Amino acid sequence: MPTPLEACAREVLDVMPLVMRTVRAEMRRHRAPGLTVPHFRALAFLGNNAGASLSEVAEHVGLQLPSMSTLIDGLVTRGLVSRAPSATDRRRVTLNLTPSGQATLATSRRHSQDKLAARLASLSATEQATIMQAMQALRVAFTPEPESAQPG
Amino acid sequence: MPTPLEACAREVLDVMPLVMRTVRAEMRRHRAPGLTVPHFRALAFLGNNAGASLSEVAEHVGLQLPSMSTLIDGLVTRGLVSRAPSATDRRRVTLNLTPSGQATLATSRRHSQDKLAARLASLSATEQATIMQAMQALRVAFTPEPESAQPG
DNA sequence: TATTGTTATACTCTATAACTATA
DNA sequence: TATAGTTATAGAGTATAACAATA
Numbered sequence: 001m002p003t004p005l006e007a008c009a010r011e012v013l014d015v016m017p018l019v020m021r022t023v024r025a026e027m028r029r030h031r032a033p034g035l036t037v038p039h040f041r042a043l044a045f046l047g048n049n050a051g052a053s054l055s056e057v058a059e060h061v062g063l064q065l066p067s068m069s070t071l072i073d074g075l076v077t078r079g080l081v082s083r084a085p086s087a088t089d090r091r092r093v094t095l096n097l098t099p100s101g102q103a104t105l106a107t108s109r110r111h112s113q114d115k116l117a118a119r120l121a122s123l124s125a126t127e128q129a130t131i132m133q134a135m136q137a138l139r140v141a142f143t144p145e146p147e148s149a150q151p152g
Numbered sequence: 153m154p155t156p157l158e159a160c161a162r163e164v165l166d167v168m169p170l171v172m173r174t175v176r177a178e179m180r181r182h183r184a185p186g187l188t189v190p191h192f193r194a195l196a197f198l199g200n201n202a203g204a205s206l207s208e209v210a211e212h213v214g215l216q217l218p219s220m221s222t223l224i225d226g227l228v229t230r231g232l233v234s235r236a237p238s239a240t241d242r243r244r245v246t247l248n249l250t251p252s253g254q255a256t257l258a259t260s261r262r263h264s265q266d267k268l269a270a271r272l273a274s275l276s277a278t279e280q281a282t283i284m285q286a287m288q289a290l291r292v293a294f295t296p297e298p299e300s301a302q303p304g
Numbered sequence: 305t306a307t308t309g310t311t312a313t314a315c316t317c318t319a320t321a322a323c324t325a326t327a
Numbered sequence: 328t329a330t331a332g333t334t335a336t337a338g339a340g341t342a343t344a345a346c347a348a349t350a
Binding site: 005114120 | 173190279
């Protein structure tokens with residue numbers, strides 16, 4: 001007989017991959033500029049944290065530095081992100097969304113959001129509110145603790 | 153100003169990758185026999201659906217048939233899954249967990265569950281209950297229907 | 305001819321290791 | 328010496344295409 005906490009963990013473990021698979025499949029089907037979930041999350045982070053460094057994005061998205069370097073490289077090549085040396089510390093890079101990046105983010109987010117919303121629309125308003133609350137609680141529990149650098 | 157439904161979709165889109173990244177990282181760290189999330193989900197499905205065919209597992213996990221064939225191949229090689237021709241239709245394959253597979257599933261599930269539970273323990277009992285309810289609602293909304301929305 | 309599954313092949317994503325540049 | 332980032336290289340994981348076997 002599992003405790004409520006155990007049951008909750010198991011349910012999360014069971015259901016989240018199910019949801020993410022749908023999201024991923026939809027992103028792939030849409031395939032605007034081949035935006036994967038990590039691409040998307042990097043763009044979203046830069047949308048909220050203009051001028052962030054590579055390390056900050058990497059930590060937030062959960063990739064190693066070389067992987068994020070490559071990922072950002074692709075976004076720079078595609079003209080979605082600008083990359084420049086920091087004025088105060090020339091080891092660092094300053095990352096920003098270009099106008100095109102902002103537009104792409106908005107479009108892609110809208111698309112994924114709409115597809116997700118279409119699914120969620122089959123649920124009651126109460127259930128939707130419950131999901132909203134659950135996500136907010138999970139965000140708190142799973143936001144990585146800043147070890148060295150904290151974005152403004 | 154987004155509607156509640158839109159806000160909910162956006163929150164899901166934002167938070168779920170955050171959670172799944174932690175789960176994945178933990179699985180990788182544990183690295184029992186290199187069980188990935190899809191491996192795990194395939195084992196879990198077979199645990200609940202003994203004798204399932206390859207197509208059934210593939211549909212549930214959300215992989216293409218060749219990918220699932222390879223994945224199952226690895227599980228068979230590792231002695232976690234048995235694979236035999238179906239008695240009634242020899243094109244089909246009958247998949248089952250071996251005792252070792254059952255044990256591995258239990259151990260891995262317990263491990264991931266424990267790690268997840270440790271995170272969730274920082275939340276209140278009310279929040280945990282909310283998450284539980286949210287997952288149950290999401291499960292309903294995202295369980296793939298056997299409809300022919302997925303052509304072959 | 306249609307369905308189930310496997311094999312062959314290639315591509316994407318991410319990691320580790322080695323390196324450069326700056327502090 | 329330590330930190331930020333890049334480049335080189337390798338290895339998982341998954342997809343598409345071609346194939347084999349059965350219905």
